[in-house]
């Protein structure tokens with residue numbers, strides 16, 4: 001069915017053609033690290049031939065909350081175990097969906113390079129499949145769209161224009177009929193060096209896997225860094241506030257994701273293993289932009305986790321209205337483990353050759369951690385991205401309702417020989433953190449309204 005946006009209830013934008021059979025995925029920070037890994041894994045999973053199961057949507061026992069374990073347990077007597085194969089979503093035999101992948105990046109050059117990398121890698125994968133005798137998917141490449149949309153999370157996008165946050169969201173509302181998955185993956189840390197002495201001490205006292213995934217005090221961060229316009233804490237603004245604004249602004253598009261698609265609309269936030277309540281000061285709301293913190297990164301990731309819990313409760317519940325076409329949108333947070341990416345590059349100094357060497361040694365150390373049995377070191381970004389893909393594609397029946405537990409945190413589980421799994425987890429101390437989460441959301445909302453007012457959007 002083809003209708004235009006102008007026929008829609010909300011009247012957001014005009015003239016955008018509905019595309020009932022197109023999965024539309026937005027990935028922030030898609031040009032490197034986990035973002036690129038998410039895109040690679042999506043292409044790999046969604047390009048399979050008609051009738052083929054989508055591997056990343058296969059329910060995993062380790063990823064199920066305890067109260068849903070019976071769904072996959074072979075020993076359960078109360079309810080028959082489901083066949084995992086049948087529980088997996090498959091590419092439709094009759095109308096396989098197409099894909100639009102929106103690379104939401106601040107640099108056009110980097111995004112176009114990433115697009116090229118993705119297409120080349122994907123074409124290689126397709127020809128490998130063909131050589132193995134797998135049927136190819138007719139029309140897949142012709143229907144595939146990988147596009148760049150400029151997004152700078154450190155810029156409000158006043159006026160609802162340009163590549164700032166509001167400008168990006170307005171452009172999406174005007175240019176796309178819906179969003180199926182919103183990956184809020186881009187993030188920053190104000191890392192500025194490390195103490196080798198403290199690093200070695202932590203390795204000796206706590207072991208290498210822990211020292212290399214949950215740094216004690218060996219990693220230095222710059223304190224009080226402000227956004228380019230000087231109005232916010234930069235790490236808070238990028239990791240907490242911008243994702244908050246994007247969810248609020250883009251939920252209407254997520255709600256419009258067609259029922260005909262095999263996957264429900266979801267938001268997936270890239271959090272961290274280090275996102276813990278203990279990272280916040282005693283009175284977090286007094287400095288909610290984290291300007292006086294010696295370590296802002298983990299604190300920002302925990303704050304964002306609490307925000308996601310609040311928003312999942314707000315948007316994830318089915319609407320009470322019988323005829324409502326407002327679909328629930330589940331919002332999850334993911335711990336992708338530790339992978340050597342550009343995020344830690346500032347730790348390595350500025351001499352190009354030394355940076356390369358340190359980068360390699362860091363990667364090697366992560367590999368050794370995995371060999372030592374660390375579940376936190378998937379080593380490769382596409383492996384770290386697996387829980388993010390899983391969180392987006394797993395059928396609803398394997399999830400708890402937000403009214404039960406609104407804080408599911410999918411976590412990567414690396415295994416020694418590289419067979420990455422997904423673990424069930426919950427946001428640290430989410431029940432105690434409810435009030436704080438509400439407080440942060442209130443403050444974010446005041447600021448979002450202010451942005452919108454200054455932009456003439458309300």
Ligand SMILES: NC(=O)c1ccc[n+]([C@@H]2O[C@H](COP(=O)([O-])OP(=O)(O)OC[C@H]3O[C@@H](n4cnc5c(N)ncnc54)[C@H](OP(=O)(O)O)[C@@H]3O)[C@@H](O)[C@H]2O)c1
Nearest residue numbers: 029032033034152153154185186187272338339341342343
């Ligand atoms: N690496 C790890 O071990 C690890 C562990 C846990 C969680 N994470 C999280 O994973 C996510 C992805 O990071 P990564 O490790 O994959 O590192 P990365 O390769 O540095 O990716 C970060 C991405 O965020 C983008 N970004 C940064 N600031 C931005 C801004 N103001 N506006 C728009 N985009 C911006 C970067 O764009 P540019 O290329 O233009 O800078 C880049 O694409 C982050 O949220 C990070 O906190 C990483």
